[in-house]
Amino acid sequence: MRLTEAEIPFGFKMTELGPLPEEWRVVRLGEVGEVITGRTPSTARREYWDNGTIPFITPPDLDGRPIRRANRTITKEGLKESRPLPRGAVLVSCVGYIGKIGVTDVDLTVTNQQINAIIPKNMNNWFLAYALMHEDDLLANRARMTTVPILNKTNFEKVPIPLPPLSEQRAIAHVLRAVQEAKEATERVIAAMRELKKSLMRHLFTYGPVPADQTDRVAMQETEIGSFPAHWRVVRLGEVAEKPQYGYTASATKEPVGPRFLRITDIQNDQVNWSTVPFCAIEDDSLEKYQLRRGDILFARIGATTGKTYI
Structure with missing residues (x-):
């Protein structure tokens, strides 16, 4: 305008x-x-x-x-x-x-x-x-x-x-470059933390919660999913969780016609910005079946993001 x-x-x-x-x-x-x-x-x-x-x-x-x-x-x-x-x-x-x-x-x-x-x-x-x-x-x-x-x-x-004027150009560019460099530094720290997390997960799911210099003391076993401590067991997901439930199918809308309608694309970098998640219309009897509860584990089962998880 x-x-x-x-x-x-x-x-x-x-x-x-x-x-x-x-x-x-x-x-x-x-x-x-x-x-x-x-x-x-x-x-x-x-x-x-x-x-x-x-x-x-x-x-x-x-x-x-x-x-x-x-x-x-x-x-x-x-x-x-x-x-x-x-x-x-x-x-x-x-x-x-x-x-x-x-x-x-x-x-x-x-x-x-x-x-x-x-x-x-x-x-x-x-x-x-x-x-x-x-x-x-x-x-x-x-x-x-x-x-x-x-x-x-x-x-x-x-x-x-x-x-x-050139002096103002330099001042504006300096401020914006400083902000950009701070953002890039933060991104590098986040990337390093992600790599550290991956490394820790590899260690913990291979040897358990033992110091890195004591892994030679851990009795190991070979299983269908790799090596891990001899006192651990391999079980099926269905033995330790309720029956997996597919998500609800509906059209997303910005209008608050019902509950928030979480899609796998709403999960970015292990986080959800709930203020941007759309809504969907759903009947009460279906809501009881499909409503998410604190502690539920979400898992992408199809598409390019298969395996993506969120709690």
Whole structure:
């Protein structure tokens, strides 16, 4: 919804991008740097690819972070058939999935033709990257909708972006980079904790609750499900739990027409955000049968997530 003149905050002005500080300008991407569309060396020429060391960046490599490596590499011979990019180039996927972003963080890289690169001039590269992340819908809307969406170089260069003074660009980029780096550090800690958990589970379900330096004292046995302590038994799931119950089949809705309707996709990283779980309509007699109770173990029995569990 467009603001009226009276609704625009003091010190701001209305632009095609919405209200912006009065000292900011709106410019086109082609005005803030050189735009380079990538190129793929012939895959039939093995000398362009075999034992290459130069990152060859494609859209799957773009995740909003500094790019130091890629899934594929090319050789110096392949580089002659590509368009080299320096450190600090801002990369944007413009074919297929529109708007994936990355910033090169090594001295020499190349991209395929699905990516446009911007070599900024008198503009902070990370501010530009974040501005483009913020405008992902605008980028998608500028793409030509064919079987595969395409944002060609000409239209890409015409995309409007905000341009504050350079000092403000640096300050904004610094804050957003700090937040992103903190998020990435947290993700690394979480990943490390998951690996630790896996390691502990392997130990506990193999030797039991004994210290790692005392495993040689544990009498072991070989069973149909592997090695574990000799005093343990192998039983069937039906011996230690009530009969498994399939989940209820219904259409999910955002309207509170009944209880929350938990789906396997609602379980992410061993957690459920119950505020986003939809509802479903269900008769009282069926509710008694299908209602979950504290301590129930949920198990995905079909599909790509088979084996996923939640308590």
